[in-house]
Amino acid sequence: MAKKIVHRIYELRSILREIRAAQKTIGFVPTMGYLHEGHLSLIRQAGKDCDFVVISIFVNPLQFGAGEDYAEYPRALSRDAKLAFANGCDLIFAPTVKEMYPQGFATFVEVERLSEHLCGASRPGHFRGVTTVVTKLFNLVEPDHAYFGQKDAQQAFIIKRMVADLNFDITIHILPTVRETDGLAMSSRNTYLNQKERQAAPVLYRSLCAAKEKITQGERDAASLIAYITKLIKQEPLADIDYVNIVDLENLQPCKKISGKALIAVAVRFGSTRLIDNIIVEV
Ligand code: AMP
Numbered sequence: 667m668a669k670k671i672v673h674r675i676y677e678l679r680s681i682l683r684e685i686r687a688a689q690k691t692i693g694f695v696p697t698m699g700y701l702h703e704g705h706l707s708l709i710r711q712a713g714k715d716c717d718f719v720v721i722s723i724f725v726n727p728l729q730f731g732a733g734e735d736y737a738e739y740p741r742a743l744s745r746d747a748k749l750a751f752a753n754g755c756d757l758i759f760a761p762t763v764k765e766m767y768p769q770g771f772a773t774f775v776e777v778e779r780l781s782e783h784l785c786g787a788s789r790p791g792h793f794r795g796v797t798t799v800v801t802k803l804f805n806l807v808e809p810d811h812a813y814f815g816q817k818d819a820q821q822a823f824i825i826k827r828m829v830a831d832l833n834f835d836i837t838i839h840i841l842p843t844v845r846e847t848d849g850l851a852m853s854s855r856n857t858y859l860n861q862k863e864r865q866a867a868p869v870l871y872r873s874l875c876a877a878k879e880k881i882t883q884g885e886r887d888a889a890s891l892i893a894y895i896t897k898l899i900k901q902e903p904l905a906d907i908d909y910v911n912i913v914d915l916e917n918l919q920p921c922k923k924i925s926g927k928a929l930i931a932v933a934v935r936f937g938s939t940r941l942i943d944n945i946i947v948e949v
Pocket of ligand 1 (some may be wrong): 696697698814818841842843844845852853854882897
């Protein structure tokens with residue numbers, strides 16, 4: 667079948683009905699577009715695991731708060747289509763807002779507790795928007811496998827919880843964060859950075875790596891590690907910290923002492939651009 671972009675739900679469903687009838691497995695990568703290597707790594711993995719790869723490109727208004735960058739978020743469908751198709755995508759679903767949220771839309775999906783901290787605390791309603799749109803997309807695509815990036819670790823863990831709790835018959839894969847050569851996590855939002863901000867931004871990953879090194883040397887106290895990361899990030903005058911936190915990977919609740927697997931996560935503004943990054947540590 668020729669590679670295709672569809673905008674309507676009925677078109678998506680009719681193509682996928684045939685794919686399923688041919689006993690093909692379906693891999694799915696939800697995105698907001700403006701694709702980069704991070705997205706493409708997910709698409710390529712889906713292509714390795716599955717017979718047919720669907721991606722969605724939808725800037726989901728539900729997951730943006732008032733005053734956030736919904737209107738400015740970069741959109742470039744034909745550029746994205748070339749990249750996606752060249753990396754193993756078979757079908758792009760790029761719906762309009764009206765197609766996803768017709769008048770009268772009133773149902774939301776919310777995963778409790780896991781969104782209390784980190785980005786959930788800074789962006790009220792954000793994860794409710796994410797889980798609602800991902801539920802809709804899962805119901806539309808009905809994939810066998812779905813792929814998410816560790817870059818958005820809290821999102822990935824919330825979706826894993828939702829899939830388990832709501833019995834979606836989908837295997838969730840969380841793939842490593844793809845970085846620029848200087849360590850900056852790839853993000854569609856990096857395009858907002860001016861030259862000075864772009865030069866400053868690798869401080870995030872540098873600080874996370876320095877904290878990991880401290881843990882290797884025996885540091886276990888979360889408050890000391892948070893203070894250490896905060897100090898390192900503040901050495902960069904353009905960096906304005908939203909949060910630095912360390913949470914238990916099991917429940918995403920802040921931990922006092924690091925034991926088992928922990929997520930060290932940061933959100934920092936450079937000008938009006940808010941960037942996030944994280945690493946997982948295990949002791
Ligand atoms: P987005 O378009 O930002 O909503 O991201 C779509 C998917 O790509 C999400 O699962 C993200 O976690 C993932 N992703 C974004 N940036 C990266 C990255 N640098 N490395 C790996 N995955 C990423």
